[in-house]
Amino acid sequence: MTGALALTGLAVPMAHADDKPNAWNAPRSGATTFAAGAPTISNVVTNGGKAIVVGTTAKKVVKVTYTVSDPDGVGYADVALWRGSNWDSPTAFLITDALEASCGTGTKVTCTSTFTIDPKLDLWNDQAGTWKVASYVADNNGAGVERTNVGSAVIQRASKVTVNAAPEPVTKNKTITITGSLTRGSWDTGKYVGYGSQSVKLQYLKKGTSAYTTVKTIKADSKGNLKTTVKATADGYYRYVFAGTSTTAGQTAVADYIDVR
Numbered sequence: 001m002t003g004a005l006a007l008t009g010l011a012v013p014m015a016h017a018d019d020k021p022n023a024w025n026a027p028r029s030g031a032t033t034f035a036a037g038a039p040t041i042s043n044v045v046t047n048g049g050k051a052i053v054v055g056t057t058a059k060k061v062v063k064v065t066y067t068v069s070d071p072d073g074v075g076y077a078d079v080a081l082w083r084g085s086n087w088d089s090p091t092a093f094l095i096t097d098a099l100e101a102s103c104g105t106g107t108k109v110t111c112t113s114t115f116t117i118d119p120k121l122d123l124w125n126d127q128a129g130t131w132k133v134a135s136y137v138a139d140n141n142g143a144g145v146e147r148t149n150v151g152s153a154v155i156q157r158a159s160k161v162t163v164n165a166a167p168e169p170v171t172k173n174k175t176i177t178i179t180g181s182l183t184r185g186s187w188d189t190g191k192y193v194g195y196g197s198q199s200v201k202l203q204y205l206k207k208g209t210s211a212y213t214t215v216k217t218i219k220a221d222s223k224g225n226l227k228t229t230v231k232a233t234a235d236g237y238y239r240y241v242f243a244g245t246s247t248t249a250g251q252t253a254v255a256d257y258i259d260v261r
Contacts, residue, residue, distance in 0.1 A: 020093050024080055024136070039070030039137045039144075041077075044151030046133060053249040054119050055158040056185040056192065062115045064096075064133065066150070069108040073140040077101040077111045079150075081131045087148040092127045117155070123187040128157050128247035156244070159184040160192055161200070161253040163226075163240045169259040170232045176258060178202055180226040180240045184248045194224025195248065200240050202228060205255065207235040232260045 044066040046052070054060045068074045078100055084091035094115055101111035117123065133151035138144030163180040170176050182200060183192040198220050203212040215238075218228045226240055237255035244250030 020080075020082075020088075020090065021095060023095060023099055024093075024134075039068050039074060039139050041066055041068050041135045041137055041147065041150050043067040044079075044133055044135075046081075046151060046153035051154040051156050051249060052117070053156050053158050054117055054123060054185070054187070056119055056187070056190045058119075060117045060119075062117060062153075064113045064115070064151075064153075066111050066113075066135070067108065068103065068111055068137050070137075070139040071107055072143075073105070073107055074103060074109045074111075074137065075140040075142070076136075076138040076144070077103055077109075077113075078136050079113045080134045081115065081153055081155075082134055082148075083127060083129075083131050087134070092124075092131070094122060094131075119185070119187050120190060123155070125157070125186060125188050127187075128155060130154050130246075154246075156249040157184045157187065157247060159195065159242060159244070159248050159251040161226075161240045161242050161251045163238060163253040163256050165238045165256045165258045168257075169261050172260050173231055173233065175229050176232045177227065177229050178238050178240075180253060182220045182224045182226060182240070182242055194220070194222075196220055196222040196224050198224075198242065198245070200226055200242050202230070203239050203241055204230075205237040205239075207237075212237075212239070232258060235260050 046064045047062050052062050064079050068077050081094040082090040096113045097116050101113040103109045103111040131153045132149045134148045135150045136146045160183045165176050165178050182195045184195045186193045201217050202215045204215050205212045237257050239255040240253045242251050
């Protein structure tokens with residue numbers, strides 16, 4: 001995992017490990033006690049409140065912002081992302097780049113932590129979905145508190161949708177075939193693979209108008225292929241729209257223009 005290897009000496013990415021890295025198994029930055037109830041953490045927002053969509057190659061930079069309060073002043077803050085039912089042995093774990101948040105000074109501060117997620121190192125397909133946010137915060141006297149679930153984050157596999165309307169040009173009121181494909185990124189293989197049996201909307205925009213209308217909803221076959229037919233009534237654009245699932249982000253195909261004569 002980004003930043004974790006140098007700290008722990010482990011030879012595997014942290015999101016692929018079963019246990020928390022050493023950086024989160026011990027008090028951080030000089031904090032010596034775990035004082036329940038203080039400091040407090042609130043207003044935790046991950047990636048601006050949007051799902052984190054990760055493809056197969058590009059690294060994804062994610063920011064988590066939160067508010068920390070303590071009457072003795074805030075001395076340290078950090079967060080982590082994790083999955084699983086047991087905090088002591090999570091099924092996946094991601095730590096921040098700097099292992100310490102960027103915070104203001106005072107008794108109530110806004111903090112920002114940054115994660116860099118590398119799909120080639122940090123993620124498996126079965127880790128798509130909802131993650132929890134854990135926090136560790138300490139005051140200026142070294143009293144710290146660790147909380148295992150102060151927020152959530154959704155990490156999704158990226159998807160792609162294509163469309164092609166044929167034949168073209170076409171005689172008015174003749175049948176045209178709209179084909180395409182629905183694929184999603186595989187973090188296991190580093191490639192895009194067919195996303196089968198998913199519902200996809202076929203939408204149409206008549207030339208000279210500004211709003212798409214849904215013509216019909218179809219399902220991809222087992223390999224993610226899309227195919228349906230419609231009657232060509234006027235020049236316009238066709239596109240497939242995939243709404244997304246809990247594990248996979250939605251996507252809209254680049255529309256294909258059909259010339260009706």
